[in-house]
Amino acid sequence: MVDEFTARIEALGFAAADARTLAEHFADCERRGKHGHGRTRVDWLETLPDLQPAARPERLVAEGGYERWDGSGALGYLTLAAICEAQLAEPPEHARVIAAVRTFPTGALGYWARRLADGGLVAVLTATSPRRLPHPEGGPPLTGTNPLAIAVPSSDGRAVVADTSMGRVTYGDVLSGVAAPEELVPFGGEHAHKAFALAVGLQLVVDALAGPDYGAVLVVARPDADPVPALRALAAGRRLPGDS
């Protein structure tokens, strides 16, 4: 599947390495059942009139505890891939916050967070996208689905990767007809105000640090401890977030 996707993306004008980076993300999403971020996105790329396959994300600020990146017309996937690569190449001494402006679309955020955790870093990542979630009391869409991905490495090799969208259904579900548009609301039913609050908070953090276009905010940190194995033992075989 990766080879097929890579070939199709190269045919759009992308360099071989970028095409493979994109293909690996889409293929991983397919394997994990996140079809809205998988093959359908390869199809979708083929329909875009204004792709800039040669655009390269730029790192505008690089300090010990902070980086600022600009997608500069590149696909958000490639911007996040470049950011992950840079963090793994030069991890922070303790922790670092990364603001990524003009970074869209970003795909399955858990995929990028997992890459960082597999390289030994704790990662917390969120990103904005078109406003689709209304207030629980109704009205126009106020926030994106604004997923929050959290990945924590483990000495047993099985990082925990939580990747939670604040929507009751995905936009992909609506596009594919699996869900009705009116189901795209904050999740939680009678407690939807909680998911709405999270979506608003994450929206404003990204808008304040990486806006006004769609952007992403990432925190990476070196762990001081290895808490996953003990949690797995306590869970006694129950599935933890990100387990396949």
Add this chain to the structure above:
Amino acid sequence: MVDEFTARIEALGFAAADARTLAEHFADCERRGKHGHGRTRVDWLETLPDLQPAARPERLVAEGGYERWDGSGALGYLTLAAICEAQLAEPPEHARVIAAVRTFPTGALGYWARRLADGGLVAVLTATSPRRLPHPEGGPPLTGTNPLAIAVPSSDGRAVVADTSMGRVTYGDVLSGVAAPEELVPFGGEHAHKAFALAVGLQLVVDALAGPDYGAVLVVARPDADPVPALRALAAGRRLPGDS
């Protein structure tokens, strides 16, 4: 109410300034209807056999983008208060991650995040507490209720403050008999796996950076933009998180 609380807390051996810091937190919680973090906690402090009123939180590491604090036996409220004061006195040039070990109890996290936002900083804060939330499929409690507080300042003076616990009810509701113990599960009903994933992710971030005792992790950043007024306009009078 602040004066009454301050007097009662001073009577427990706390210095006047610390007593007032604690009293202001509890009184603010009462005013906002968060009774589980308010007057009942003054009553509770009076029952604790091992209070250390003279203990002082220590800043162990202070770098531009990272700080590490140790509660050192002080109440978590006072540790968070000291951390907030330090951030407002010396804000990061861009952003900073703060790990707070041995920091418990921390009260209403939105209160501390709001202080930072009222001082012009974006704040994201989470903290651990006794494990009370089980896996959605059942079993023993695996995580704390692990609230996530997000506060973003606004040029109109009305910061947005989202403060979301991952529990369907609060532990205070259970203690006071308002809710049954079996209702203390991840919120979200049929989508409880989402709140559970968030609780697990936040638990492991704190455990990895500020564990193994109960701790807190805070991210503060200087905003590059002022997104709240536009969101308020779009919300057309609907209540945003943290509005009173």
